[in-house]
Amino acid sequence: MNASTVLGYAAMAEGRELEPLEFTPPDLGEHDVRVDISHCGVCYTDVHGIRNDYGISTYPFVPGHEIVGAVTEAGSSVFDLKVDDRVGIGWQGRSCMQCEWCLRGEEHLCEDIANCGTWKPFGGFSASIVVDSRFAYLLPEAMPSEIAAVLMCAGVSVYAPLRRYEAGSSMRVGVVGVGGLGHIAIQFAHALGCDVTAISSSPEKEKEAREFGADAFVLTDTPDAMKPLALSFDLLMYTSHAKGEWTNMVDSLKTRGRMIVLGFPEGSVTFDPMELVIHEMSITGSLIGSRETMREMLAFAQEHSITPKIELMPISQANEAIQRITEGKARYRIVLECDN
Known part of the structure; x- marks a missing residue:
């Protein structure tokens, strides 16, 4: 793997098991941040994505949208985050910021929602990810990363x-x-x-x-x-x-x-x-939540000690994690630890 590529775990075709994939990440836009991933939760939506149940998956498909990691690079118009900030990223990695719903502060209902998913083009079962900084959330300092990961989708x-x-x-x-x-x-x-x-x-x-x-x-x-x-x-x-x-x-x-x-x-x-x-x-x-709701949820969860019950697994066992989720055996969420 060279310095310009990222290692992830991808389904190469519909319904296939995940396998290691070296891919070239997208270029950093002016509002984007690059995040080195430390943890990524496993959600049943990842199963739907692998199987293309929604009809919007593209392959190779790198799942993962309950992401926690550290900012390593920021675009020229990013002012709220800086390098080394620990952030959480959920199902939505961007929006058009122009449609009726985005202008009302309900970005999760964006008219282009099919193209807003964090997995476009590659998701969180990987070493790093590029997303719009406006959908990367500074985490409460005392919140464990594995807890925060689950809250980014299931929580909100x-x-x-x-x-x-x-x-x-x-x-x-x-x-x-x-x-x-x-x-x-x-x-x-x-x-x-x-x-x-x-x-x-x-x-x-x-x-x-x-x-x-x-x-x-x-x-x-x-x-x-x-x-x-x-x-x-x-x-x-x-x-x-x-x-x-x-x-x-x-x-x-x-x-x-x-x-x-x-x-x-x-x-x-x-x-x-x-x-x-x-x-x-x-x-x-009900579909996820707005950016404002996400920030409010994180603060509320920290204040009230909301604690998802979690199984931690290394990202090398991503297929085993997907199988446990599919079979309903997880108690109650699985979070992958990414060693980068």
Whole structure:
């Protein structure tokens, strides 16, 4: 490898295992920073990217978008960051900064979002990365890098809707799925003062769910397990990739309650729209968060000791990490340590 190339781990074709790849990084733009990566989280979105489930992956595909590292170079128009600053980078590595949503400060809804992903052209399973400095966030000094890595995607994904819908002590929040997203959602909702119910098909997760801050635990081991919860929740956060029983999920919302979809259930889902109309319920999605929300989330997480449960693995075991995530065996997030 020469001085102008970077070593990463890439899928060379759709669905393939990752293999070492030496690539030439993009040139540094005026707003860009180059970051030497120390840690990168593994997210189920990386699995989707490797398999091209969204239809936007290009190959070779270097995954990774929960990134922490040190700035090594800054473009001519970068004033908020300097060399050696420790930064976090999430799913979004840039935006057009010109569309309606960017001008409203909601850059995560950029009209060109398909081309804003950190993995374009190469992601965080690598020694270094070039991103727009406006999407690289100075980290709290005391926050461990492996914790920060997970918060850059999973953290902001669950925090953003809780803040958007003003979650607080007067609210009852249900979290469907005690996994990579769900266990962090429980912590944030608890820290915001909500009454939190963890909802899972895995009985062995009850103890940890309560340790994360859940006030109650509901085991969905039968199709009708949610029926006793009718009209219970102000917010229901669906963090699972499993389909679940959506009619009973929707029925568990209070009048004018909201179901927030954060996972990507495979295939179609069905529910009875009658309850939506009668009780003015809503089903909505939520995608990461704005730059302002990201900064707020990091400060809140530090203040309230939000601590994702993490397995650390060397980046040389990236394929094993992907397999654990795919099979649902991670407890509850995996972070790769990059030795550069």
